[in-house]
Amino acid sequence: MVARMRRMSENVGLSILYVALVLFFGLPLLWVFSAAFSQVTGIAWAWPTALSLQNFSAVITQPGIALSFLNAAGYSIASSLVAVILAALAGYPLSRFRFRGRLAFMLAILFITGLPITALMVPLFEMFVRLNWINTRWAVTLVMGALATPVSIWLLKAFIDTVDPALEEASWVDGAHRLSGYLRIVLPLTRPGLVVVFILNFLGAWSNFYVPFVLFSSTSKFPVAITIYDFFGNYGQVEYGQLAAFSLLYSVPVIGLYIASGGRLGRTLNIGGVKG
Amino acid sequence: MLNENYAEHSTAREIRRPRFRQGLWAMGFLSAPSAVILFFLGLPVAWGIYISFTNLALTGPQAAHPSFVGLANYVHLFTSGLFWLSIKASLEYLIGSGLVGQVGLGLALALIIRRIPLGFRQFLVGLIVLSWVIPEIVTAFIWSSYLQTPGGLFDSVIGVLGVLPQSWLYKDPMLFLVIANIWRGTAFSMLVLGAAIESIPGELIDAAQIDGANRLQMFGRVILPMIRNSIATALVLITLWTLSDFTLIYVLTSGGPGYATDVLPVFTYQNSFSFYELGYGTALSIVLLLIASGLSLLYLRMVGTDY
Numbered sequence: 238m239v240a241r242m243r244r245m246s247e248n249v250g251l252s253i254l255y256v257a258l259v260l261f262f263g264l265p266l267l268w269v270f271s272a273a274f275s276q277v278t279g280i281a282w283a284w285p286t287a288l289s290l291q292n293f294s295a296v297i298t299q300p301g302i303a304l305s306f307l308n309a310a311g312y313s314i315a316s317s318l319v320a321v322i323l324a325a326l327a328g329y330p331l332s333r334f335r336f337r338g339r340l341a342f343m344l345a346i347l348f349i350t351g352l353p354i355t356a357l358m359v360p361l362f363e364m365f366v367r368l369n370w371i372n373t374r375w376a377v378t379l380v381m382g383a384l385a386t387p388v389s390i391w392l393l394k395a396f397i398d399t400v401d402p403a404l405e406e407a408s409w410v411d412g413a414h415r416l417s418g419y420l421r422i423v424l425p426l427t428r429p430g431l432v433v434v435f436i437l438n439f440l441g442a443w444s445n446f447y448v449p450f451v452l453f454s455s456t457s458k459f460p461v462a463i464t465i466y467d468f469f470g471n472y473g474q475v476e477y478g479q480l481a482a483f484s485l486l487y488s489v490p491v492i493g494l495y496i497a498s499g500g501r502l503g504r505t506l507n508i509g510g511v512k513g
Numbered sequence: 514m515l516n517e518n519y520a521e522h523s524t525a526r527e528i529r530r531p532r533f534r535q536g537l538w539a540m541g542f543l544s545a546p547s548a549v550i551l552f553f554l555g556l557p558v559a560w561g562i563y564i565s566f567t568n569l570a571l572t573g574p575q576a577a578h579p580s581f582v583g584l585a586n587y588v589h590l591f592t593s594g595l596f597w598l599s600i601k602a603s604l605e606y607l608i609g610s611g612l613v614g615q616v617g618l619g620l621a622l623a624l625i626i627r628r629i630p631l632g633f634r635q636f637l638v639g640l641i642v643l644s645w646v647i648p649e650i651v652t653a654f655i656w657s658s659y660l661q662t663p664g665g666l667f668d669s670v671i672g673v674l675g676v677l678p679q680s681w682l683y684k685d686p687m688l689f690l691v692i693a694n695i696w697r698g699t700a701f702s703m704l705v706l707g708a709a710i711e712s713i714p715g716e717l718i719d720a721a722q723i724d725g726a727n728r729l730q731m732f733g734r735v736i737l738p739m740i741r742n743s744i745a746t747a748l749v750l751i752t753l754w755t756l757s758d759f760t761l762i763y764v765l766t767s768g769g770p771g772y773a774t775d776v777l778p779v780f781t782y783q784n785s786f787s788f789y790e791l792g793y794g795t796a797l798s799i800v801l802l803l804i805a806s807g808l809s810l811l812y813l814r815m816v817g818t819d820y
Contacts, residue, residue, distance in 0.1 A: 255629065255637070258622075260670070262640040265659045265696065268666045269651075272658070319549075327546040330539035337536060342543070344813055349554060351750075351809030353757025355778040356801040357554065359785045359794045360561030363569070383553035386546060415538065444648035446760045451786075462650055466764070469654055477658050484651040491646050 272481035292482035301456060302464060302483070309443055309460035312378050317438035319382030321431055324389035329419055331390070332397040343394075349387040357384075358451050365452060372454045381448055385438045392437075396430025397423060440491055461487045558802065565796035571789035579792065586796035596797075598772045599780040603756060605687050606694070606776050611755035614695035616747055619702025623710055624732070626703070638703075645700035653764035656693040657682075686766050686774045694761060698754070702747045709743035710736060742815065749812045753805055777801050 276289040296302060330336070331343060361380065362371075370376035404426070405418035424431075446462040453459055459467070465483050472479065565586055569579035590596050622641070626634060644652070659667050660681045668678040681689045713736065721735045737744075759778040762768065768775035768783065775783075781801065785794025 258637060259640065262644055262696065264666060264670060265655045266640060266643060268659050269655050323546040323549055326542050330542040334535035334539045336539045347816065348809050348813055351753050351805065351812050352802065353753065353805050355757040355759045356798045356805060357557055359781060359791065359798045360557040360564060363564055363791055363795065364557050364560050380553050383549045386550055390546065446650045462648065466650060480654055484654055488647045488651055491648065492643065495643065495646050
């Protein structure tokens, strides 16, 4: 009897805890979804009375916003490609060869992954001013690629480790060059890893605010992260519905990939500690 | 004798030669990645150390012709009350949102999550991870609007409890930044520590149960020792990320009101780009970099040298 009462009070306690957790994590998300699809405009939050897409159409038709999505896609794809290519190059010898300095290189790479971008941006800005690279698309793209490279090397090396070296060694016996063994055997077999690292880099670049915020100055070159920040500064205080719709549109690739990966995305992300 | 020596010598050479050739191959493959990393990450650091000894400004004569000022920026920094206020804000943010919040709540969630019925568990984990994967700037807008007064959803919700509407980010700025960052980052430690708990051998738990261990003993004597390394790694990584966080704070409070939330990255940004003192701002960056380097070395030691 006492045990039953204890279990019951424990269950009640747990239920209250679960409700509190759902409210804490769910309510802010409820706000952004309901505000985006609501017809009510203005600052006060209210339950949406009818679903409406007018906030979305208002945002999309704003001048410059579609362009910022194209910009962001361009920077994210290009910088992720840079990082994946560099990491595929570096990951191979780190996985296969035993050479002097290998361990030191690996440790240096891991060390760099811990360093914060925020601490690097002021000197990087200053360097860009000197080189006259401020507000140039290719240079900012390269920076984003370079920043993603150390983590990518770390991740891709682990993927190449899982490819059996016997396969490429067999190709050498058949007379193939070491380089062709790498290109024809190792890289195709590492494809899942290349895809995962590309996607993680894409998401990181897509969400990156600080790098383009410091290194770009003209509106036509802004990625979504900066356009949405400007929008927030100009209209965000009054047009919450549109800001919410804009936020959701901006988050679509992230949420989409999360759902498509069946929730595994979160697990993959923390292998390399990519977020942050 | 001579022959023997020769034989020894030639074996050594045969072993060394493939090593040497592998070294050449490795250099070939590593040259491009190393060059890019050195140029875009190494050079700014070296450049930054140099700039931090000058009075470089963003505009005006000191922009074109900065002069060498020795340690003046660093002296200014350590004797400036604002710098220490910034360190204080950074520590509050770190301890509150990173260590107590994200790691503490993440560990608690990792412990109870298996006991939650499956369907509901997936829903809750989905919410938590979604909060984590959305872009940080969106998180900032969500919390800004959520806490908005008047009209924000947060006011309506706690109004049920009889609490009057407030300008939360003005009244308790650090507390609400901490809450917003806990909301954003708890998923990471929940996932990492959850995976560590799952990997504990079942026999260990069973054996402890047979020995009559209660929940507290189970946690303190079985689970905690088994996941100690994962907790340490999560603590170091979250410390690194929390100390270098910029976007959430910049959008929500810009470091204010006053200097209440002026954490180191925001303080650095303001000095560099709002007050145009690049030399001083760079010195601040170098300080942040030094702190992060120490933490990163700690991280290296934990992950180990098994590579």
